[in-house]
Amino acid sequence: MARRPSAFSALIAIDKPAGCTSHDVVSRVRRAVGEKRVGHAGTLDPAATGVLVVGIGQATKLLGLLTLDRKGYRATFQLGAETTTDDAEGEITRTAEVAAELLDPARAAAAVAALVGEHDQVPPSFSAVSVNGRRAYDAARAGEALELKARRVCIYGAELKRVDPEACTWELDLDVSKGTYVRSIARDLGRDLGCLAHVCALERTFAGPVTLADCVSLSELEAGGAELVRERCLDPVAVLGLPARELSLDEIADVSNGRRIDAAGVAHGTRVALTLGGGLAGIWRCDGRHLVCETNFPQAIEGVR
Known part of the structure; x- marks a missing residue:
């Protein structure tokens, strides 16, 4: 049976809320616009928020063509503990003392600035990386350990925004290459500093040329439906570059x-x-x-x- 034509085709940027998966966003967009052909580019973890590019109708064909090679994040690193997932969703596996010097803004800023450059990064155990056809998170949930190979990634920019000495957290902005895991950055930095660390908050601020300013919230989309998409859709030529x-x-x-x-x-x-x-x-x-x-x-x- 031939697929019926889509009512319309467009790219829209969603400011994903915390607590839902990227697939949950797709499902809600489908209902809001009355279109079955909906997909997304660049998965965000359930706890993360921010820019998620969604394709509707024929625009789903664009999702595999979008490079979105650089992504930006506002991240908060919790010092003093590692978790199973390298973020606050997991169980704490190890703890360590946080040296007073690491809560000094000048020392913290220097450590963050030193992140800039190329790195061999091992993805988190709970990730969508596939090994011999099996997702790492499926193996991790089953209590199995997959050997995840390091991948070359690049951190183009890293800037400390704030240190909270009472909470033992660092807030920072990151500009990274496609495929970089911020959770792995936190894990590896914590180990290098001897204090251990994980991500406790994460917001994607841009994906390629698409920024938070281009986004609509899911509640706005659900209220405005297809009419709002037509008003706020992305320019597909600009996004393709x-x-x-x-x-x-x-x-x-x-x-x-x-x-x-x-x-x-x-x-x-x-x-x-x-x-x-x-x-x-x-x-x-x-x-x-x-x-x-x-x-x-x-x-x-x-x-x-």
Whole structure:
């Protein structure tokens, strides 16, 4: 049976609340807009909040194309204890004394600044990393230990915002590469400092070009439905980071049928976003003097500005 056309297609940024999974967000968006085809890019842990990019309708095809290579976080590290999950959701496994010098803002700021650079990072035991087809969190819940290999990640920026001596916490801003686990940063930093640590609060402040300012809350979305999505949807071309090329009326039929069109000065190998009347119609690539189809969207993705 053919899938019925979507009512509309768009990307929307949700400010995910704490206490729900990324899949829970998808389910609530489905109900709010009356569309079954909904997905998300860049999973957030249930306890985390902040930027979650959601695709609706044809825009679900974009989710695998979004690079979102850099992500930003406002994190609070709890010093003095490690947990099974490397955050406050897990059980405490070890504790350690927190030296008074680590609660000095100057000393803490220096330790945070030293995080900048490339690192070999082992993901948390409770993570979505797959080993031989099995998710690490499934094995961890079963009491089994999977050998997780270190991955090369980059911390582009790290800045201390606040030290709370009474709570023994550090609040910091992080700018990291795709695939970096903030929980692992806290775990490894705590071990290096000899005080142990875990994440007790986490907010994603940006994902690629999408920031908290672009987000709507789930309650706003549930109140406004599809109309709100149309008002607040993301520009898909801007999120993709591709140059845009508006189609002429003469090119529409050829593009709809996947026939190549004139490149009109586009450099060889360059990928471009073909737009039409405020919608993203396709992603094409320059091959010599012509543009050839990589992906077409039978129903244009709304929001091109």
